[in-house]
Amino acid sequence: MNKKIIAILCVVILAIAGIATVLILNKGGDKLAYDDRGRLMIFGNANNDDRIDGDDVEYLEAIIAGDKEKTPLADTNCDGVVDAEDVKAVQGMIELNEKIASGKPYTKTEVHYLYPYAGDELVGQLIYPLEHVAVVGTNVALTLKLIKATDKIECRMGGVVDPTLFSDIIAKSEISDSVFQADFERTMQFVAKNGPLDALITLDSQSYVPNHQNFEDAGIKVVRVSASDGLESISGALTLGYLLGLAEESQEYVEFCDDVLGHIASKVNGIKDDKRVTSLSITMSNYISGLSSDFYAATEMAGSKNLADWDATTKRFNIGDEWLLNEKYDADFLIHMRSMGYGEVDPDEMWETYSIYFKAMGAYTDGGYYLVNGNMPVALRILYMAHIFYPDLLTEEYLTEKHQYCIDNFLENLAEQNYKVADGTFIISMDMISEGSI
Amino acid sequence: MGSDELRSEYRRYTLRKTLFIIVCIIGSVVAVGLSLSSGKYDIGFLESYQILFDHIAGIVPMTPTEVMEDYVVWDLRVPRSIAGLAVGAGLGVCGAAMQSSLKNPLADPYTTGISSGAALGATLMITLGISLIPHLGGELAIAINAFFFSLIPAGMIVFISVFKKTSPTSMILIGVAVTYVFSATTSLLMLYAVPEDLTEAYIWAVGTLGKATWDNVPYLCVAAVGGIVVMQIYAGRLNILALNDESAVSLGLNAKRLRITILIMISVVTSILVSFTGTIGFVGLVAPHMVRIFIGSDNRYLIPASAAFGAVLLLASDCISKSVGSTGLPVGVITALIGGPLFLLLIMRQRRSAWG
Numbered sequence: 184m185n186k187k188i189i190a191i192l193c194v195v196i197l198a199i200a201g202i203a204t205v206l207i208l209n210k211g212g213d214k215l216a217y218d219d220r221g222r223l224m225i226f227g228n229a230n231n232d233d234r235i236d237g238d239d240v241e242y243l244e245a246i247i248a249g250d251k252e253k254t255p256l257a258d259t260n261c262d263g264v265v266d267a268e269d270v271k272a273v274q275g276m277i278e279l280n281e282k283i284a285s286g287k288p289y290t291k292t293e294v295h296y297l298y299p300y301a302g303d304e305l306v307g308q309l310i311y312p313l314e315h316v317a318v319v320g321t322n323v324a325l326t327l328k329l330i331k332a333t334d335k336i337e338c339r340m341g342g343v344v345d346p347t348l349f350s351d352i353i354a355k356s357e358i359s360d361s362v363f364q365a366d367f368e369r370t371m372q373f374v375a376k377n378g379p380l381d382a383l384i385t386l387d388s389q390s391y392v393p394n395h396q397n398f399e400d401a402g403i404k405v406v407r408v409s410a411s412d413g414l415e416s417i418s419g420a421l422t423l424g425y426l427l428g429l430a431e432e433s434q435e436y437v438e439f440c441d442d443v444l445g446h447i448a449s450k451v452n453g454i455k456d457d458k459r460v461t462s463l464s465i466t467m468s469n470y471i472s473g474l475s476s477d478f479y480a481a482t483e484m485a486g487s488k489n490l491a492d493w494d495a496t497t498k499r500f501n502i503g504d505e506w507l508l509n510e511k512y513d514a515d516f517l518i519h520m521r522s523m524g525y526g527e528v529d530p531d532e533m534w535e536t537y538s539i540y541f542k543a544m545g546a547y548t549d550g551g552y553y554l555v556n557g558n559m560p561v562a563l564r565i566l567y568m569a570h571i572f573y574p575d576l577l578t579e580e581y582l583t584e585k586h587q588y589c590i591d592n593f594l595e596n597l598a599e600q601n602y603k604v605a606d607g608t609f610i611i612s613m614d615m616i617s618e619g620s621i
Numbered sequence: 622m623g624s625d626e627l628r629s630e631y632r633r634y635t636l637r638k639t640l641f642i643i644v645c646i647i648g649s650v651v652a653v654g655l656s657l658s659s660g661k662y663d664i665g666f667l668e669s670y671q672i673l674f675d676h677i678a679g680i681v682p683m684t685p686t687e688v689m690e691d692y693v694v695w696d697l698r699v700p701r702s703i704a705g706l707a708v709g710a711g712l713g714v715c716g717a718a719m720q721s722s723l724k725n726p727l728a729d730p731y732t733t734g735i736s737s738g739a740a741l742g743a744t745l746m747i748t749l750g751i752s753l754i755p756h757l758g759g760e761l762a763i764a765i766n767a768f769f770f771s772l773i774p775a776g777m778i779v780f781i782s783v784f785k786k787t788s789p790t791s792m793i794l795i796g797v798a799v800t801y802v803f804s805a806t807t808s809l810l811m812l813y814a815v816p817e818d819l820t821e822a823y824i825w826a827v828g829t830l831g832k833a834t835w836d837n838v839p840y841l842c843v844a845a846v847g848g849i850v851v852m853q854i855y856a857g858r859l860n861i862l863a864l865n866d867e868s869a870v871s872l873g874l875n876a877k878r879l880r881i882t883i884l885i886m887i888s889v890v891t892s893i894l895v896s897f898t899g900t901i902g903f904v905g906l907v908a909p910h911m912v913r914i915f916i917g918s919d920n921r922y923l924i925p926a927s928a929a930f931g932a933v934l935l936l937a938s939d940c941i942s943k944s945v946g947s948t949g950l951p952v953g954v955i956t957a958l959i960g961g962p963l964f965l966l967l968i969m970r971q972r973r974s975a976w977g
Contacts, residue, residue, distance in 0.1 A: 342815070360813060390816060467817045498948055501824070502760070503701060503831025505693055506661035506948050510686060539759065543692050545685055 222418040222437075225425050226295035226306075227259040227273045233421055233434055235276055243270045261295045261306060283312060283428040296422055298407045299387040299415070309382065309404045312428025317358055317373075317403075319365050319385040319392050321345075321522070321558070322410040323419075324352060327384065329560055329593045330424045330433040337380060338373050340365065345524030347607075348558055351596040363390050367397040374403075382406045384423065414484075415477070416561040417441075436593055440562040443585055444484065447569045450576040451486025460572045462487035463512060465519040466557075469540040470497035471507060481561070482518055485568035486576075490514050500540055508543060517546045518568055520557040525597060525607045534616045547613075554611035560589060567610055638922040641915050645929030649706060652936035656702040659940045661949060662693045669694055696835065704833030704841050704897070705936040705952075709904055711845035711894045713931020715887045716905030717912070717923050718852045721863040722883045723789040729906035730891040733796040733884060734774025736826075736900035737803035739892065742770025743899070744807045744822045748814040760832060763825070768896040774799040775888035779881055789880065828901030828953035830939050837897045848890035849928050855883060856920040863918065903956040904931050907964045914967050934960060 221231030228235055229242040231254055245251040246265050259269040259276075275292055282289040294311045297304050316332075318324045319340040325348070327336060339355045342362035346353055356373050359366045365383055374380055382404040385391040392398070395405040406426065408419035417440050424433020464478040465471055472478040473493040482489045490512050500507045519537055533554055541547050553571050555564060563586055570577040586604045590597045658669040672694040675682075682691040715730035723732065731737075743763045745751045752762040753769055778795045781787060787795070807826075811819055833841070852859070858879055861869045866876040895901070908931035909923060916922050938955040945955070 361815070363816070468821075470817075493947060499820070500948070501829070501831050503697060503829070503833065504661065504948060505697060505943075508662050508689055508693055510663075510689075513685075536758070543689070543696070545689070 221256075222414075222421050223425060224256070224297040224418060224422045226256050226261055226297075227269070227276055229254050229257040229259075229269075229273070231256070233437060234430065235273060235280070235425070237277070239273050240270055240277070243273060256297070259295070260293075261308070279312075280428075280430055284431060294426065296426065298422070299409050300407050301387070301389045307404070307406065309406070309426070311426050313381040313404075313406070313426055314428075315379065315381050316406075316427070317365060317370060317380050317383040318352075319359070319363070319383060320410070321349075321362055322416075323384055323386050323408060324349060325558065325560065326408065326410045326416065326420050326423060327427075328352070328595075329436045329589075330420055330427070330429050331593075331595070332423070332427050332429055332432075333595070335427055337377060338370070345522070345526060345558055347526035347602075348524055348594070348597070350600075363392075365392050365394070365398070367394055367401075370398070370403070371401065379403075382426075384408065386410055409477075410561075414480075439589060439593070440560070443562040443566050446581075447485065447566060447577065451569060451573060454486060454573075456488070459486065459488045460516060461490050461514040462516040462518055462568075462572070463490055463507075463514045463546075465517060465541075466497060468537060469500045471500055472497055478518075478520060481565050482568060485565045485572055487516065487568070487572050502540060513545050514551070515546060515549075516551040516553065516571060517541055517544065518571070519552065519554045520564070521554050522558050523554075523556040523608055523611075524558050525602065528608045528611075530608060530611045530615050531617055533611055534613075550613045552613065556607070556609040559586070559609060560593070563589060571610065571612075635922075638916040638919070638926070641912075642922065642926045642929060645912075645926055645933060649709075649929050649932040649936065652933050652940070653702045653706060655940050656705060656936050656943075657694065657698050660693065660698060660943045662690075664690055664693065669698070673699065700833040700835050700838045701830050701939070702936065703838050704830050705939045706932045707838070707841040707845035708830065708894050708898050708901060709908075709932035709935030710928035711841070711848050711890055711931075712901065712905035712935070713908035713912075713927035713929075714845075714848050714852050714924055715891050716907075716931070717909035717920065717927040718855070718859060718883055719887055719905070720909055721859040721918070721920055721923070722880050722887075723793060724863055724865075725789060725793060726910065727906075728793065730887060731900065731902070731905065732793055733778055733888055734799040734803060735771045735888060735891050735895065736902070737800040737807070738774045739767040739771035739895045739900055740822075740826045741803045741807045741810075742766035742768070743825045744810045744814075745770075747822045747825065748810045748818045764837070764896040768892050770803075771892040771895060772888060774803065775884060775892075779885060782877065782881055787877075792880075792884070824951055825899040827951040828895075828899035829942075829951045830898055830901075830935075831949075832897060832899075840893055841897060844890045844893035845928075848886070849924065851886055852883075852924045853921075855879075856924050859883070859920040859924075860918075863920070899951075899953065901935065901953045901956060903953070903960045904935050907960045908934055911964060911967055 221228060221233065223233050225235060227239060229239040229246065242251060243257060243265065246253050246257055253265055257265045257269065259272040276294065279289055279292055291310045291312065293308060295306055295308050298307050314335060315337045316335050317338045318327055318336050321344065324339065327333065333351050336352055336355055338358045339352055340362050341357040341360040344353055358370045358373055380403050383392065383398050384406045387407045387409045392405060398405050408423050409415035410419050417437050420433050421437055424430055462482045463471055464482045466478055471491065473491050473495045475494055476496045479489050479491055521533065521537060537554060538547065538552055541552055546552055555567055557564065566577065566582050566585060570579065570582050583604050590602055657673065658666045672690050676691055676695045682688045712730055719728040719730055719732055720726060743766055746763045746766045752758065753766050754762065774796060777799055778792050781795055782792065811822055814822065858874060861872055861874055862876060862879060869876040909927045912923060912926040912930050916926055935952065935956065938959055939952045941959065942950045942952040942955040
């Protein structure tokens with residue numbers, strides 16, 4: 184009898200544990216964890232390339248016929264099966280895109296997309312193309328500029344925004360006092376006065392728009408993208424471009440990124456491990472990037488061996504702390520990402536403010552501490568880092584040429600001002616600093 | 622009881638107190654020793670002392686590793702340990718003096734609102750960059766802001782006391798009222814601060830010895846030594862003040878003037894200490910109480926014992942704070958986490974009230 188009770192208890196416990204596991208693994212109900220999905224995170228991108236076109240229709244038909252395996256984004260209408268309905272949906276999307284590109288009248292349609300949020304990947308659904316959007320976050324605002332979506336921005340976050348880089352956005356109505364947030368009531372006031380917003384576009388971190396549910400409830404979709412990581416920012420730009428009906432524009436920008444990152448890879452991938460420089464990356468004033476940080480990935484893409492060995496996104500290094508002084512973190516380079524904008528900056532002042540935490544480190548005394556302008560497009564940030572690490576492989580001429588190309592082709596407001604790379608400050612190194620500030 | 626017996630009993634009584642003070646002083650020396658050899662940089666216990674003696678002997682480190690080890694011990698740990706000693710002692714003394722002069726066991730060095738004033742001054746600089754000294758930035762600007770703002774609440778108490786009759790309780794209540802106003806203003810600033818500044822302001826408010834450097838340690842030492850010496854000189858008068866104001870008057874003391882004088886001195890000493898370390902809590906409240914449990918309330922013994930015990934408490938907490946987690950914790954968190962339960966334990970085990 185007792186054995187029976189024990190057996191029943193065991194079964195009950197196992198069943199509860201099993202259900203709990205399933206529930207935990209499916210948190211949110213719509214989380215996906217696929218790999219190898221390409222970069223355009225729009226459902227319908229069946230063949231995992233950067234566009235939705237006839238190839239996707241063919242691929243879907245091959246899946247339905249059993250000739251090809253189902254791909255993560257093949258289920259276009261997200262109903263759980265790949266069938267003729269998905270083919271029809273993709274054909275509709277292709278037709279819509281053609282109308283948008285040729286300027287013909289169109290009817291908006293439903294689209295599903297994958298988006299990152301707080302470490303998870305979720306499925307979003309909205310009616311596209313988005314025509315009137317709000318933006319929160321400088322990195323995502325920059326992405327919108329780069330894919331030529333400035334005209335679609337109706338209002339923006341508050342806080343400190345670089346008046347040179349964002350001269351075409353700065354006059355838009357502010358919906359908050361912080362670069363991280365959108366005030367719900369101010370936004371609704373804006374909507375009441377100026378008409379509806381299709382979406383609020385922001386970054387994939389929980390720090391941005393923590394009150395997102397209020398907007399969703401009010402019918403304003405909150406679209407999140409990654410805009411600071413090297414590869415994910417490309418995916419973010421492509422996906423955002425598609426949702427905004429700017430597929431071609433975003434593909435042009437992505438081709439530029441691919442060109443730059445491909446060139447960097449061709450130069451640094453052949454470097455043997457023992458010849459590779461070591462680095463640590465720093466964000467904000469004194470936060471050192473860990474393994475899961477976008478900045479860690481960026482220094483690695485630039486060809487260095489990042490010495491961070493902790494999982495957390497960042498670890499703070501305060502004045503008086505010792506942990507970073509240990510030999511295992513004695514990097515050749517300390518790359519400190521700071522917003523400098525595209526206007527004038529005082530290198531001495533910036534150096535004095537931010538280098539104060541790192542003056543005891545070997546990299547600082549050896550001239551390996553660099554402040555890098557975090558307002559540049561991600562690919563250029565990586566290029567500037569690669570130039571710092573390997574100046575002979577990635578020359579100043581090359582990075583100036585690419586940066587100027589980016590300004591002339593993707594940053595229209597700067598191009599109109601005839602802005603030259605030499606007009607801004609993008610790296611601050613010790614040799615630029617006056618004696619008294621070192 | 623005969624006079625010889627009484628004399629012998631008194632001698633034992635004073636010997637016990639003196640012994641307690643000596644034990645606390647030895648404890649603080651040991652705590653300094655431990656503090657010098659603890660931290661997140663991998664240096665052995667004995668090696669730390671070797672590095673220290675090498676530095677004092679003028680032996681120049683040669684390799685990059687030796688240079689870094691010398692920096693960690695001489696430029697980080699030694700000033701930090703001295704700061705722990707000075708701040709712990711200073712807060713302990715100020716706490717004891719404040720409790721005696723205001724006749725209130727809940728009083729501590731921050732009772733007059735010093736912590737809220739200092740926090741507001743520091744937060745103004747951290748979040749808005751507003752410095753009382755134009756064009757001054759960085760840690761020095763924070764310290765100067767904190768110092769002057771921390772004196773405002775005490776100044777208000779003194780101002781009101783001069784024009785209106787105020788009891789010790791009224792003084793505390795004025796401090797509480799001012800604290801609320803200042804804290805609310807600080808909260809307002811923090812609400813609109815960017816996350817990075819918010820963290821900085823919060824860490825400052827909790828308190829840390831990590832900001833101790835050879836540049837600011839002399840100020841801390843002068844403030845702490847000055848505070849101990851002055852309060853020791855006033856110890857006898859504090860004993861009278863702790864009884865009641867009528868007794869003080871009958872003994873020829875102007876209780877109100879004396880209380881205000883002590884309050885001003887405590888405020889200045891505490892303001893200097895918190896300017897460089899942030900508002901490290903709990904030490905000033907708990908150290909005098911713990912000491913009272915062992916040696917009673919005679920300020921002639923309570924003052925030096927609170928100084929030594931405060932130093933031990935803060936240094937021991939700092940040793941733990943340097944070792945916890947992957948980057949360490951602000952010491953203010955540890956003083957409360959360790960000191961609180963210890964204090965509760967002592968209160969539950971004591972046989973009689975030590976207060977009064």
